[in-house]
Amino acid sequence: MPDTDLRVHPTASPRLSTLLGVPIREDTLTTNQRGEEKPGIRKRSQEMLEKLQEVLRKALGPEEVVLYVARCQAPVSPFEQLTFGWYIYYVTATVLVFTNRRLLHFDVTRKGTWKRMLRTVSWGDIDQAKVTGWLSKYLELKYRTGKKERYWRLSREDGNKIKVLLDAIFAAGGRESTAAETVTSLCPDCLAELALRVYNCPRCGLVFKDEKTMVRRSLLIPGGGYFYTGHWFLAVGDFLVEAYLLVLVIVFALFAVGALVDTSTEPGAAPLAGGTAWIAAGFVAAILAVEKLLTIHHCKRFVRAFVPSK
Numbered sequence: 001m002p003d004t005d006l007r008v009h010p011t012a013s014p015r016l017s018t019l020l021g022v023p024i025r026e027d028t029l030t031t032n033q034r035g036e037e038k039p040g041i042r043k044r045s046q047e048m049l050e051k052l053q054e055v056l057r058k059a060l061g062p063e064e065v066v067l068y069v070a071r072c073q074a075p076v077s078p079f080e081q082l083t084f085g086w087y088i089y090y091v092t093a094t095v096l097v098f099t100n101r102r103l104l105h106f107d108v109t110r111k112g113t114w115k116r117m118l119r120t121v122s123w124g125d126i127d128q129a130k131v132t133g134w135l136s137k138y139l140e141l142k143y144r145t146g147k148k149e150r151y152w153r154l155s156r157e158d159g160n161k162i163k164v165l166l167d168a169i170f171a172a173g174g175r176e177s178t179a180a181e182t183v184t185s186l187c188p189d190c191l192a193e194l195a196l197r198v199y200n201c202p203r204c205g206l207v208f209k210d211e212k213t214m215v216r217r218s219l220l221i222p223g224g225g226y227f228y229t230g231h232w233f234l235a236v237g238d239f240l241v242e243a244y245l246l247v248l249v250i251v252f253a254l255f256a257v258g259a260l261v262d263t264s265t266e267p268g269a270a271p272l273a274g275g276t277a278w279i280a281a282g283f284v285a286a287i288l289a290v291e292k293l294l295t296i297h298h299c300k301r302f303v304r305a306f307v308p309s310k
Contacts, residue, residue, distance in 0.1 A: 009035030124177030144181035225299035252281035
């Protein structure tokens with residue numbers, strides 16, 4: 001693996017230090033892409049590390065130091081970006097921690113509080129890494145398995161600095177790979193590696209929200225999937241929409257079987273009944289089904305990020 005004194009900036013010598021009990025490199029953590037000390041970068045870095053200090057002290061190995069930290073948005077599909085709307089910025093809020101050994105991905109709230117979801121990938125498991133874009137930067141990663149991901153909404157300052165870091169890390173050689181050859185999720189309590197779609201920690205037994213329960217609640221309860229995964233804003237909105245659609249389906253079905261009589265039509269107009277009412281009920285039921293499928297699709301993203309049950 002790259003040494004803790006990996007040379008990043010030609011004009012700045014490596015300076016090992018600690019911040020809040022976390023081993024850091026001051027010459028890279030608080031400087032821009034030219035190695036120049038910047039108070040703004042120092043302040044932002046300290047604020048992010050303050051909220052991650054506890055887990056970082058446990059996660060970092062004996063020969064591992066933090067080189068840089070940056071806020072961005074996690075990889076997302078175009079469909080998710082379209083259907084989540086503005087809420088996508090909350091769903092994908094991320095802090096990336098760059099060390100000499102690996103890249104750590106922390107899911108956070110919009111205020112930067114860790115949501116107890118963590119992913120990691122060793123530098124040796126990354127086949128290609130590059131920074132693209134102009135005003136808003138992207139970090140594009142291709143893992144040894146062939147999987148590709150793109151982090152987005154990096155600031156221009158962070159993007160330029162990360163490009164310098166990546167150049168230094170990949171030029172140094174000695175990058176360690178793992179059996180996974182891709183990004184993996186870690187248990188927030190004991191930091192053991194988690195297996196995809198196995199919703200309990202093999203080491204400490206921590207239980208995570210699971211797909212079967214999520215699907216069942218999504219189908220049976222309006223907004224149930226979002227309530228289960230802890231996304232209350234989406235849950236309340238989805239509850240209101242699904243409840244309204246469900247009421248419409250029931251009302252149209254009652255008209256169809258004659259349990260209700262349509263008295264609101266104008267003179268000479270045909271009342272809502274029989275085949276027309278069944279068509280209306282089916283149309284609304286189809287919309288309700290699409291709404292539930294969309295909820296399940298969204299909530300799969302949350303569940304597969306390993307949401308702790310407690």
